[in-house]
Amino acid sequence: MTSATEIVLPGVVEPEGLEIRxxxxxxxxxGxxxxxxxxxxxSFAEQQMRRGRYYDQPAYPFVPGYDLVGTVAGTGPGVDPALAGRRVAALTKVGGWTTHAVLDAADLVxxxxxxxxxxxxxxxxxxxxAWQMLHRxxxxxxxxxxxxxxxxxxxxxxxxxxxxxxxxxxIGTASSRHHDALRAAGVIPVDYRGDVTAQVRAVAPDGVDAVFDHVGGAGIVASWKLLRxxxxxxxxxxxxTRDDTGNRQLPVLKLLGRLYLWNLLPNGRRASFYNVWGGRALNRKRFQARLGADLTAVLEAMAAGRLAAQVAAELPLTRAAEALRLAESGTVAGKIVLTP
Structure with a gap:
């Protein structure tokens, strides 16, 4: 174990501009x-980061990689040595596209x-x-x-x-090529290229109880109006707004303002913006405990066979550029995994 390999995002580049270091x-x-x-x-975050469009990305150059799974190879002072050899998962935001990562032991699940x-x-x-949006x-x-x-x-x-x-x-939106798979999963598919509102109203005339919207922009209004x-x-x-130019914080700030105003309306509906890092700065221990409990629940569901892994493709870490290009193509279902 003499060297670590990592993928570096040097600036605003095409996927092929990623560097191996x-x-x-x-x-x-x-600790x-x-x-x-x-x-x-x-993740979608890397697609935004290579464009300089992620809300709070670090300065270039940096190693991308929002999360990882691996085995503890060593521990520092103050950490139980018995942790060595355990397989763990961690949320990183950046730094995951590497063969070796140093992380706070308290963040490992x-x-x-x-x-x-x-x-x-x-x-x-x-x-x-998914778990926190659905249940919390x-x-x-x-x-x-x-x-x-x-x-x-x-x-x-x-x-x-x-x-x-x-x-x-x-009810789930997707391009028509994915509809058979969605039906097999028990989902009522809707073609996002058509009139989504009309298609959803045909299934749920009175509206739906919850909408989970990662798109934002002007389309968020339609999501709000579909709520009962x-x-x-x-x-x-x-x-x-992935391919927009200009201030990268502005789309999020505009969205937050719109959601805030909707919550003031006396119509019995509510809106929120989910940030996986929410609350971390205010109470890190509480954040870690909640994250650990929720991720454990998800992983246990997978171990019990109740939750299936949706692996779109597996590629070696050194082919990260190809993986990112594939993710941005919009042709795959699930998540692309890099395996060092």
Missing amino acids: HRPVPAPGP QALVRVEATGV PVPDGVRAADAETVVVNGIT HARVRAGQTVLVLGANGGVGSTLVQLARLAGARV RGGALVSYGTAS
Whole structure:
């Protein structure tokens, strides 16, 4: 274990502009653990980051990678040495596209035995996001009807499964090529290229109980109008502005303002913006406890066979450019996994 390999995003570049770098394997400090990465993934965040469009991305150059799964290879002072050899998952925001990562031991979540690293990887950031939006924000109950935009995507494909496990009826938007797979998963498919509102109203004339919207932009208004009284809109991205130019914070700030104003209306509906990092700055221990509990619930559902991994493709870490290009093509369902 003499060197680590990592993928570097040097600036605003095309996927082929990613750089492969080698450096000494880092040593864990106090409270930290060294994780030998077995799987990391391509999220929508990396698509925004390479364009300089992610809300709070670090300065270039940096190593992308929103999450990872791996085995603890060493521990620093103050960390239980018994953690070594355990397979764990972690949310990183950046730094996951590497063979070796040093992380705070308190941020590591155990992965159940019998779950493949690549399968577990598909439900780290995607699983936490889906679980918390469904249960902590929308508080979906059995018998309700929900609408999931991008139901074939990384978050969407996990969200529809968790919603079905919760006893909800699920309507999901996707291109027609993915409709058979959605039907097989018990989802009522809607073609996002058509009149989504009309298609949803044909299934749920009175509206839906929850909408999960990663698109943002002007289309968020249609999502809000599809709610029945007592319904919840959970917005968690601004995918529609991925290729825009200008201030990268502005789309999010405009969206937050719109959601805030909607919550002032006396119509029995509510709107929220989901940020997986919400509350971390205010109370890190509470954030870690909640994240650990929620990710554990998702991973245990996978270990029990109730939640299927949606792996769109597995590629070596050194083919990250190809993986990112594939993710941006919009032709795959699920999450693309990089395997160092």
